[in-house]
Amino acid sequence: MDLLALADFVLVARHGGFGRAARATGRPKATLSRRVAELEERLALRLFERGRRVLTLTEEGRALAERAGALLTELDETAAAIAAGGGRARGRLRISAPLLFGQTAMGKVAAAFAREYPEIRLAVTTEDRAVDMVEEGYDLVIRVNPDPDESLVGRVFLRDRMVVVASPDLASPDLASPAGGASVPAVVRAEQGPGVWALAGGGRLAVAPVLALSSLVMVRDAVRAGVGAARLPVSLVGPDLAAGRLAHWGDVEGSDIALWALYPSRRLLSARVSAFLDHLKATFPTGEPEELAAFIGG
Structure with missing residues (x-):
């Protein structure tokens, strides 16, 4: 697939039109239109519904824009990190955490992480449902005793009972x-x-x-x-x-609890996610329930 055409499609999708994307980036409108048309032809899909004054994404176009946008951001940040000689992690990091862990521990965890990595913009939401990481744009999720998922990999960082x-x-x-x-x-x-x-x-x-x-x-x-x-x-x-x-x-019989930090296996492990995983390990080196209890009560 032509990454340049894909990048131009994401650009147009984010700005909501060829004219807006052209004005925001200084790129010729005709070039953007041609690249997107070539991408649609190659995929055999209509990505935009083109009205007289309104340009809207199709269902397929919306799905491609969300996933391709995240992947292109990862590629840009990876290239930037390599070019900078492996400098400090930076950029936005979105995390979903279960409600109880969020209420009792995540504030302190997030504050310490923000002090250690001031160039990362950490955003945490708490809810007990299993969010769709790719569709909802999360970089990492924390789940309690998750069901097996071939699309996710990760590690246990805490245990409870x-x-x-x-x-x-x-x-x-x-x-x-x-x-x-x-x-x-x-x-x-x-x-x-x-x-x-x-x-x-x-x-x-x-x-x-x-x-x-x-x-x-x-x-x-x-x-x-x-x-x-x-x-x-x-x-x-x-x-x-x-x-x-x-x-x-x-x-309670059979009540062992494991807290997992998970991320999509098909994406490169970004410097931001890697930094947060290391932070969890440093915060909870043994991963035992008593360690979390002391952290919450401290």
Whole structure:
């Protein structure tokens, strides 16, 4: 494929027309129009719908503009870095992170990264859905126990596990009985009825939800207030357990959590992404739950 024609197409798409692209860059309008027409012919696709006064991208053109624009930016930055002799990473870095990690740790992680790499413009969004990295323009995503994805590669940088905790004032149940004895009040994340929590080592805990809250931070705060027991990650309640503000009733069976940093395998690993991966490794050298708990509480 002709990269020059592809670059001219992306240029026109970004400026919203041949005339605007020509005026912004000083390139002849006729040259831009010819290059885009040649690209459409080569691909056997219509990339623009051409009206009298309006030029709009087709669905295929929009998809090509998004993906080709990201790839061309990577190529430009890679060439610039090589030409500069491997200088400092620079440019924009977009990251998507899960809500809990974003609320509790990402602010401190991002601030330290910004101080170390002042030429990188870091932008972080937090949400628990699995974003489409290419379509939505992310350079790196952090995911919890992600499903296998052949289009993404990455590494685990943190591990966590779920534990059952409660206020020390709440009477501890008999975990040796078949279902933990009488039901104990519980704080849960979603609307859930009575049930049984399985604990590592074979213990079982019968629970009766008294509160349903939308975030683990809210759940922790309610448990601190003595409303009931809850299943929470060690990273979120480690300081409370160490200080005696919460009591540990047991580990949740099969609740190992892995936080992955992922990026598209088909793209070159940019200097920005590489720098952030190194920063995560330096911030969490052991990757253990207690390390994250200390980081959050510090």
